[in-house]
Amino acid sequence: xxDAKNIQSVKGTRDFYPDDMRLRNWIAxxxxxxxxxxxxxxxxxxxxxxxxxFTIKSGDEIAAQLFSFTDRGGRSLAIRPEITPxxxxxxxxxxxxxxxPIKWFSVPRLCRAENPQRGxxxxxxxxxxxxxxxxxxxxxxxxxxxxxxxxxxxxxxxDDVVVRIGSRPLVVHKLRQLGVAEAAMDQALVALDRRPKIxxxxxxxxxxxxxxxxxxxxxxxxxxxVPETDSLQQVAAVEGMDGDRNAILQLRTHLEAMxxxxxxxxxxxxxxxxxYYTGIVYEVFDAAGSLRAVAGGGRYDNLVEVLGGPKxxxxxxxxxxVVLAILLKDKDKLPHTAGRxxxxxxxxxxxxxxxxxxxVSEIRKRGGQADFSYKRQNTGKQLKEANRRxxxxxxxxxxxxxxxxIKNLANGNQTDQPLEDFLSLLDKTR
Amino acid sequence: xxDAKNIQSVKGTRDFYPDDMRLRNWIAxxxxxxxxxxxxxxxxxxxxxxxxxFTIKSGDEIAAQLFSFTDRGGRSLAIRPEITPxxxxxxxxxxxxxxxPIKWFSVPRLCRAENPQRGxxxxxxxxxxxxxxxxxxxxxxxxxxxxxxxxxxxxxxxDDVVVRIGSRPLVVHKLRQLGVAEAAMDQALVALDRRPKIxxxxxxxxxxxxxxxxxxxxxxxxxxxVPETDSLQQVAAVEGMDGDRNAILQLRTHLEAMxxxxxxxxxxxxxxxxxYYTGIVYEVFDAAGSLRAVAGGGRYDNLVEVLGGPKxxxxxxxxxxVVLAILLKDKDKLPHTAGRxxxxxxxxxxxxxxxxxxxVSEIRKRGGQADFSYKRQNTGKQLKEANRRxxxxxxxxxxxxxxxxIKNLANGNQTDQPLEDFLSLLDKTR
Numbered sequence: 001x002x003d004a005k006n007i008q009s010v011k012g013t014r015d016f017y018p019d020d021m022r023l024r025n026w027i028a029x030x031x032x033x034x035x036x037x038x039x040x041x042x043x044x045x046x047x048x049x050x051x052x053x054f055t056i057k058s059g060d061e062i063a064a065q066l067f068s069f070t071d072r073g074g075r076s077l078a079i080r081p082e083i084t085p086x087x088x089x090x091x092x093x094x095x096x097x098x099x100x101p102i103k104w105f106s107v108p109r110l111c112r113a114e115n116p117q118r119g120x121x122x123x124x125x126x127x128x129x130x131x132x133x134x135x136x137x138x139x140x141x142x143x144x145x146x147x148x149x150x151x152x153x154x155x156x157x158x159d160d161v162v163v164r165i166g167s168r169p170l171v172v173h174k175l176r177q178l179g180v181a182e183a184a185m186d187q188a189l190v191a192l193d194r195r196p197k198i199x200x201x202x203x204x205x206x207x208x209x210x211x212x213x214x215x216x217x218x219x220x221x222x223x224x225x226v227p228e229t230d231s232l233q234q235v236a237a238v239e240g241m242d243g244d245r246n247a248i249l250q251l252r253t254h255l256e257a258m259x260x261x262x263x264x265x266x267x268x269x270x271x272x273x274x275x276y277y278t279g280i281v282y283e284v285f286d287a288a289g290s291l292r293a294v295a296g297g298g299r300y301d302n303l304v305e306v307l308g309g310p311k312x313x314x315x316x317x318x319x320x321x322v323v324l325a326i327l328l329k330d331k332d333k334l335p336h337t338a339g340r341x342x343x344x345x346x347x348x349x350x351x352x353x354x355x356x357x358x359x360v361s362e363i364r365k366r367g368g369q370a371d372f373s374y375k376r377q378n379t380g381k382q383l384k385e386a387n388r389r390x391x392x393x394x395x396x397x398x399x400x401x402x403x404x405x406i407k408n409l410a411n412g413n414q415t416d417q418p419l420e421d422f423l424s425l426l427d428k429t430r
Numbered sequence: 431x432x433d434a435k436n437i438q439s440v441k442g443t444r445d446f447y448p449d450d451m452r453l454r455n456w457i458a459x460x461x462x463x464x465x466x467x468x469x470x471x472x473x474x475x476x477x478x479x480x481x482x483x484f485t486i487k488s489g490d491e492i493a494a495q496l497f498s499f500t501d502r503g504g505r506s507l508a509i510r511p512e513i514t515p516x517x518x519x520x521x522x523x524x525x526x527x528x529x530x531p532i533k534w535f536s537v538p539r540l541c542r543a544e545n546p547q548r549g550x551x552x553x554x555x556x557x558x559x560x561x562x563x564x565x566x567x568x569x570x571x572x573x574x575x576x577x578x579x580x581x582x583x584x585x586x587x588x589d590d591v592v593v594r595i596g597s598r599p600l601v602v603h604k605l606r607q608l609g610v611a612e613a614a615m616d617q618a619l620v621a622l623d624r625r626p627k628i629x630x631x632x633x634x635x636x637x638x639x640x641x642x643x644x645x646x647x648x649x650x651x652x653x654x655x656v657p658e659t660d661s662l663q664q665v666a667a668v669e670g671m672d673g674d675r676n677a678i679l680q681l682r683t684h685l686e687a688m689x690x691x692x693x694x695x696x697x698x699x700x701x702x703x704x705x706y707y708t709g710i711v712y713e714v715f716d717a718a719g720s721l722r723a724v725a726g727g728g729r730y731d732n733l734v735e736v737l738g739g740p741k742x743x744x745x746x747x748x749x750x751x752v753v754l755a756i757l758l759k760d761k762d763k764l765p766h767t768a769g770r771x772x773x774x775x776x777x778x779x780x781x782x783x784x785x786x787x788x789x790v791s792e793i794r795k796r797g798g799q800a801d802f803s804y805k806r807q808n809t810g811k812q813l814k815e816a817n818r819r820x821x822x823x824x825x826x827x828x829x830x831x832x833x834x835x836i837k838n839l840a841n842g843n844q845t846d847q848p849l850e851d852f853l854s855l856l857d858k859t860r
Contacts, residue, residue: 006738007483007519010507013476015520018534021472037794039801039819041769042451046443046553047477047539048497048509053437067478067507069499072543077440077497079478079509089437090445099818101804104448109477109539113502123476138804141787149794257784258791308436339471354687357571361688364467364579371469374531374568388529389469 012114012122022337024125027321028107031127034150035105038142040129043104045086051076053085056306065112082318083108083128084276084303091132092309100133100312103142119292119323129297130316132304137247140280140299140315141254147284147295147317148260155333158262158287161294165251165282166270168298169244170235174268178219184210188220189271195224196269196289224268231266247280276300282317286327294327295319344386345372346379348398359397359404359419366426370395383407395422442544442552452767454555457751458537461557464580465535468572470559473534475516481506483515486736495542512748513538513558514706514733521562522739530563530742533572549722549753559727560746562734567677570710570729570745571684577714577725577747578690585763588692588717591724595681595712596700598728599674600665604698608649614640619701625654626699626719654698661696677710706730712747716757724757725749774816775802776809778828789827789834789849796856800825813837825852 009015016024032042055063068078080086083106091102106128114120129146131139144163151161171192172185180188187210195203200221207217226234232252238245248266255261272281281298285291297317305311328334343363347356356372363370371389373382379396386394387409396405396414404422407414439445446454462472485493498508510516513536521532536558544550559576561569574593581591601622602615610618617640625633630651637647656664662682668675678696685691702711711728715721727747735741758764773793777786786802793800801819803812809826816824817839826835826844834852837844 007480007486008523009476009516009519010478010480010501010505013478015476015516015523016474017520017524018471018473021474024474025472037797037799039771039799041448042455043448044446044451044454046439046445047541048440048443048553050437050440056437067499067501069497071440071497075440086439086445089439090447093438093445094447103801111477123478134804136804145791152795253784254787257787259788259795260791341469354683357684357687358689361575361690365582365689367467369467369469371533374564374566 010122012116014121014123018339019337022339023325023334024321026335026337027324028125028127030153031105031107031150031319034146034153035127035129038103038129038146038149040103040105040146043087043090043106044108045080045083045090045106047109048077048079049086049089051078053089053307054078054081056085062112065114067111067113079111080108081110081112083110083126084130084300084316084318085307087128087130087132088303088307088309088314091304092307095304095309098133101139102130102132104132105129119326121322125321127295127319127321128316130314132314132316133312134315135301135313137250137280138254139313140247141251141258143297143315143317144251144255144264144282145258145260147297147319148263150319151263151284152260154328156327156331160287160331161263161284161327162287163264163282163284164267164270165248165264165280166267166272167235167244167248167280168271168277169279170238170241170248171268171271173238173241173244174223175220178223179216180210180212180220184212188212190273192220192224192269193271193273228265228267231268234268235266244279251280272296272298276303276306278302280315284319286330291327292323294323338390340369340390341371341386341392342368343370343393343395344382344389344391345370345395345397346382346386347372347376348379348396351397351399355400356397359395362423363395363426366423367430368426383409440552442546444551444553448769449767452769453755453764454751456765456767457754458555458557460584461535461537461580461749464576464583465557465559468533468559468576468579470533470535470576473517473520473536474538475510475513475520475536477539478507478509479516479519481508483519483737484508484511486515492542495544497541497543509541510538511540511542513540513556514560514730514746514748515737517558517560517562518733518737518739518744521734522737525734525739528563531569532562533560534562535559549756551752555751557725557749557751558746560744562744562746563742564745565731565743567680567710568684569743570677571681571688573727573745573747574681574685574694574712575688575690577727577749578693580749581693581714582690584758586757586761590717590761591693591714591757592717593694593712593714594697594700595678595694595710596697596702597665597674597678597710598701598707599709600668600671600678601698601701603668603671603674604653605650608653609646610640610642610650614642618642620703622650622654622699623701623703658695658697661698664698665696674709681710702726702728706733706736708732710745714749716760721757722753724753768820770799770820770822771801771816772798772822773800773825774812774819774821774823775800775825775827776812776816777802777806778809778826781827781829785830786827789825792853793825793856796853797860798856813839 051068066078111123191206235248277298278301279299283293284295299315301313345360360370360372394407403416404419405416481498496508541553621636665678707728708731709729713723714725729745731743775790790800790802824837833846834849835846
């Protein structure tokens with residue numbers, strides 16, 4: 001038993017005390033509000049699934065991060081490290097009944113067996129926004145718009161954040177043109193993905209490992225290092241690959257019409273780590289580039305099919321709460337959240353407790369947030385508790401049939417009135 | 431790969447499609463609203479903890495239902511089957527900084543390795559309401575009041591639900607007086623708990639297993655089977671045990687003052703299964719008694735101490751979403767939830783897509799819920815989609831500089847106005 005006495009929380013998880021919880025709710029509620037106004041409907045899936053669901057198509061990075069276990073029947077299960085496979089499973093299960101495009105969002109709790117570090121925890125929340133059943137680049141545009149709509153709503157400007165947009169097929173095509181062999185392609189993409197975070201030497205080393213010559217590395221760097229304003233001209237100049245090229249150009253046109261292109265850039269480096277992306281991909285970063293990605297997503301046209309459904313277009317992104325909260329704190333955009341009450345009910349010396357309880361419950365019944373002190377103590381102490389609890393007003397109860405006092409705790413003004421008048425006012429303003 | 435194609439969800443878990451999710455959100459949002467107006471603050475803990483946290487004090491019933499696993503460091507972890515141990519851990523970690531009483535609530539996702547059946551799943555949500563740091567029966571009264579406040583808000587009356595209140599120490603005292611030996615006490619309590627759900631023969635059998643004589647069983651039954659209106663007189667007549675006896679009598683007085691005693695009854699059968707309860711206990715049932723308990727709770731004055739903290743009073747309850755939803759459905763109290771939008775933006779034949787996108791994004795930017803069709807199709811089809819999506823109005827866009835039409839989809843009325851006027855109206859009503 002003595003060992004048991006100092007059980008801590010597990011490293012990489014968080015306790016949400018009321019102040020932390022209000023902040024978490026503010027983020028999640030804002031995600032919900034923005035999703036709903038952009039025409040997305042909320043869904044959720046179980047926190048655990050059959051292990052196979054996560055290992056089929058997610059790639060080794062995710063598979064290595066699974067918390068897996070077996071149930072009493074010996075079945076292999078895992079806590080979800082992402083929700084997209086569950087989403088594809090759910091869509092497949094009702095593929096013929098669901099009108100398309102399917103515009104859904106979720107705010108799942110996810111767990112990954114990582115080494116905890118700044119911006120990366122073993123348990124976190126992730127906003128997921130997806131459009132399934134449309135090949136139209138409008139679907140990609142809407143997802144990106146929705147991400148920016150949120151960033152804008154919480155007060156982040158193009159000076160704070162940037163959406164870096166890439167294209168998996170176009171970059172593969174480009175690398176082929178520069179002489180990268182098929183066998184080296186995956187490693188070359190990984191090197192590309194890491195390039196902004198590593199030194200030129202480390203990049204050259206990774207490329208060498210992929211079997212690229214110094215000449216090829218030079219050509220790739222020259223190609224990548226054009227000014228960002230020119231990168232879309234590079235896209236426009238791509239020969240062949242009409243569909244993928246036009247998708248990027250149309251994406252820009254749509255995002256311009258929707259007024260959020262100032263947040264966006266084309267960037268050849270963006271390829272995304274996960275195995276299942278097939279087209280346009282993007283990541284949201286802080287403009288200073290000092291944090292991990294705030295969000296990432298793209299088109300994954302094969303996943304639904306791999307899970308037994310038809311081949312239908314799908315695109316979406318995930319935004320985690322951990323890096324986002326760090327960024328918002330850095331930018332001083334987190335709201336001030338504190339506990340609050342409408343009323344704190346205080347008893348005068350002669351007042352019976354039953355009357356306090358009656359007044360408290362009558363206020364609550366009418367939707368008012370009300371509380372009181374469990375201790376029978378003097379008015380001054382009770383007023384102090386009222387202030388500590390963030391009450392807007394104190395209701396002072398003096399005895400049956402006597403008028404109550406309503407004290408505005410912001411300015412100290414107090415008015416007296418019959419209890420019945422106060423309650424019928426609450427009824428009216430409800 | 432072909433095996434992978436038909437991965438299902440795990441039995442005993444639920445997929446929340448948008449209709450299901452709206453219902454789940456309605457329940458959780460109502461739990462939150464009622465908690466806040468009763469002066470409780472929201473907290474949450476990680477979904478997994480060290481296994482030890484759950485096995486110390488929860489009793490074998492919970493321990494057998496754990497989904498446990500090990501992380502890469504070989505540490506034993508488990509998905510939470512309840513949140514109370516995490517709550518006690520969190521309170522202990524800040525025991526000197528938290529003003530008391532600590533009035534907290536949570537709506538955790540919980541998992542138990544049970545055999546799924548009606549009203550019992552392997553993953554569910556549970557409303558938890560607790561007061562820590564008060565020995566006063568006021569704390570128990572507030573928890574019960576809060577439970578009833580919710581039941582009342584969702585439209586359940588004393589004809590639909592009943593809060594059955596018991597007292598662990600009083601029933602143990604009573605059983606002792608009736609000659610039950612200490613060694614047989616736990617088994618006798620289990621038999622008592624099960625009595626309302628089993629036959630007289632099965633009850634007698636369980637009592638025999640506990641070593642009780644037929645005579646003792648007869649005395650217990652005679653005692654238990656007084657009319658419910660007399661059970662509080664039995665409590666008042668208990669000799670010794672003044673604290674526990676008065677707690678029940680005061681509880682009734684407080685709940686009467688708060689206007690919710692009509693929902694409540696004293697019932698000697700209520701002892702609760704979990705090991706950590708120490709005083710007043712209660713369970714909420716449907717009045718017909720055909721379902722499992724909707725909620726259950728009570729006082730657990732030792733748990734904080736067992737987890738390394740001081741000996742301080744604690745009391746609270748949990749209400750699961752599964753039985754609750756069954757009951758609300760039976761009583762026809764579930765709300766009608768459907769997807770909805772404020773506006774669905776429709777384009778006339780000559781209107782460029784960019785203008786549609788612009789209007790949609792301008793509405794969204796102002797907080798309006800707006801969507802549009804990805805397909806360029808005729809107005810009739812777009813109107814049909816607007817109706818299917820539950821839009822309150824269709825906004826018909828005809829071309830740059832032309833007035834837009836606002837069609838009320840409830841009554842079919844349509845008015846035309848310049849886009850600017852419409853948007854500035856949105857600005858004003860925001």
